[in-house]
Amino acid sequence: MTDRILYQFPISHYCEKSRWQLDFKGLDYQEKNLLPGPHRLRTRWMARIDTLPILRDGRRTVGDSTKIAYYLEKYYPQRSLLPVAPDQRARVIELEQKFDRLGVDVRRWLYGQIIDRPEVMQAMLNPYGLPGVVQSVLTPLTREGVRRLYRIEPKAVMRAGQRLEEGLLLLEEQLKKGSGRYLVGDQLTLADIAAASLLAPLLSPAGTPWDIFDESTLPSALQSELQKLRERPAGQWVLARYAEDR
Numbered sequence: 001m002t003d004r005i006l007y008q009f010p011i012s013h014y015c016e017k018s019r020w021q022l023d024f025k026g027l028d029y030q031e032k033n034l035l036p037g038p039h040r041l042r043t044r045w046m047a048r049i050d051t052l053p054i055l056r057d058g059r060r061t062v063g064d065s066t067k068i069a070y071y072l073e074k075y076y077p078q079r080s081l082l083p084v085a086p087d088q089r090a091r092v093i094e095l096e097q098k099f100d101r102l103g104v105d106v107r108r109w110l111y112g113q114i115i116d117r118p119e120v121m122q123a124m125l126n127p128y129g130l131p132g133v134v135q136s137v138l139t140p141l142t143r144e145g146v147r148r149l150y151r152i153e154p155k156a157v158m159r160a161g162q163r164l165e166e167g168l169l170l171l172e173e174q175l176k177k178g179s180g181r182y183l184v185g186d187q188l189t190l191a192d193i194a195a196a197s198l199l200a201p202l203l204s205p206a207g208t209p210w211d212i213f214d215e216s217t218l219p220s221a222l223q224s225e226l227q228k229l230r231e232r233p234a235g236q237w238v239l240a241r242y243a244e245d246r
């Protein structure tokens with residue numbers, strides 16, 4: 001029985017970033033799902049933050065996927081995700097930060113397209129096994145909470161879409177500089193895990209928590225946008241990383 005616990009929301013792409021890293025390093029951990037909303041009582045108490053993921057590792061607690069990433073590199077240096085060469089290391093750190101910020105735009109843009117679809121709140125709330133009546137009360141409350149918290153409003157969603165495009169171009173430019181498999185050097189790094197996990201909700205790789213739609217039921221404009229994403233080099237790369245490295 002491990003005393004390493006990842007407090008998470010299953011569908012959070014930031015939580016996926018930490019899960020991927022823990023899995024890559026072969027570290028045992030339990031996943032503890034917190035209910036969106038009331039989670040803040042726990043996160044504030046544990047780490048004085050509002051967001052998940054939070055990692056509890058024995059007596060140590062670390063909140064925020066980036067801090068967790070560097071914590072794990074420090075205490076569990078096996079299968080390092082940071083290159084030794086200083087220039088490559090600096091580039092990984094820089095890209096990790098950029099893709100981390102892009103995660104906010106991914107979330108806002110995608111919720112802007114799908115937040116009213118019933119599958120979204122089902123994916124968010126089903127893992128908790130709540131009684132049906134409780135889930136049906138929480139569904140609209142959670143949806144409106146998400147809308148407010150992440151500013152899912154037309155102008156902000158549009159700007160997120162623009163920044164998303166810039167992020168996808170950055171990824172494609174960076175891939176052209178190397179072998180096309182990894183962003184920096186010839187091994188998986190924190191930059192790859194950040195980029196692939198934080199873009200994954202757009203690509204919904206099979207078996208991930210975002211693989212929730214029968215896409216043929218989505219509006220045709222969105223279907224074609226998602227298809228274009230899947231076909232462009234950035235989308236192909238995310239799918240390849242999931243197929244080969246996750």
Ligand SMILES: N[C@@H](CCC(=O)N[C@@H](CS)C(=O)NCC(=O)O)C(=O)O
Pocket residue numbers: 009012013014015040050051052053063064065066100149
């Ligand atoms: N910078 C944070 C962002 C994490 C984040 O935004 N988590 C979201 C879920 S995707 C969250 O916990 N939201 C709940 C809230 O803000 O109350 C990290 O890297 O861990």
